[in-house]
Amino acid sequence: MLISFGIQTKKEVNQVMKWESTVQEAAKKHGVEEYADLALAIIYSETKGNHLDVMQSSESKYGLQNKIETSEESIDIGVAHLAEVIKLSNQKKCDIWTAVQAYNFGMNYIDYISENGGETTVELAKKYSRDVLAPLLGNKDGETYFYKSPLALFYNGGKLYKNGGNYLYAKTVHWNLTLIHAFS
Numbered sequence: 001m002l003i004s005f006g007i008q009t010k011k012e013v014n015q016v017m018k019w020e021s022t023v024q025e026a027a028k029k030h031g032v033e034e035y036a037d038l039a040l041a042i043i044y045s046e047t048k049g050n051h052l053d054v055m056q057s058s059e060s061k062y063g064l065q066n067k068i069e070t071s072e073e074s075i076d077i078g079v080a081h082l083a084e085v086i087k088l089s090n091q092k093k094c095d096i097w098t099a100v101q102a103y104n105f106g107m108n109y110i111d112y113i114s115e116n117g118g119e120t121t122v123e124l125a126k127k128y129s130r131d132v133l134a135p136l137l138g139n140k141d142g143e144t145y146f147y148k149s150p151l152a153l154f155y156n157g158g159k160l161y162k163n164g165g166n167y168l169y170a171k172t173v174h175w176n177l178t179l180i181h182a183f184s
Contacts (some may be wrong), residue, residue: 006183013183016049018039022072027078032086038096039079041177042103045169057081085110095119097170104169105133120153134164151175152177 020040024124027036043049053068055078061067068074089099092114101120102109105128112128113120115166130142144159151168154159162164 007017009179010050010183012044013180016044016180018184019043019049019054019071019075022075023079026076029076030080030083032079032083035082035096037180038076038100039082039179041173042078042082042100043075044176044180045173055079070128081161092125093118097174100173101125101167101170103173105129105165105167108132120170122168122171125170126156129161129167137163139163150181 055076
């Protein structure tokens with residue numbers, strides 16, 4: 001089982017790393033060169049590098065899914081959005097993982113964390129997902145759905161709030177960053 005995990009992970013990391021030079025170019029263009037590995041971890045988290053919209057960035061630019069036409073466009077838009085959330089997170093004196101969680105939740109999450117200690121935690125992200133984001137997007141009764149992920153299973157039996165984003169997003173990206181460093 002462990003060998004199978006290692007082989008599969010290596011395959012996924014290789015798929016992500018094929019975008020490394022494109023990510024580095026976009027990171028330089030948007031002034032976040034030191035966060036290129038973080039952008040790669042976002043790619044791993046979003047699509048494992050195996051989708052046209054590798055950073056799932058269509059909604060951040062167009063407000064709609066499936067408007068991206070090339071993976072290079074996805075990376076440019078995704079890294080630009082990452083640069084925006086990092087800049088705002090720094091301005092609000094929040095940690096880098098707040099910026100990463102805001103990549104999934106939206107920019108208002110940074111204000112929320114700034115008002116609640118400046119450092120994202122799973123509990124704060126869960127509360128924001130349940131009490132702010134999900135109701136804003138129509139889930140007024142705390143409805144959940146099953147999310148098949150080892151982290152979700154570990155933290156809460158695999159439940160996320162419908163319309164509430166992924167409150168384990170920063171943890172997932174952090175784990176995937178660790179895998180990228182270990183397997184590349």
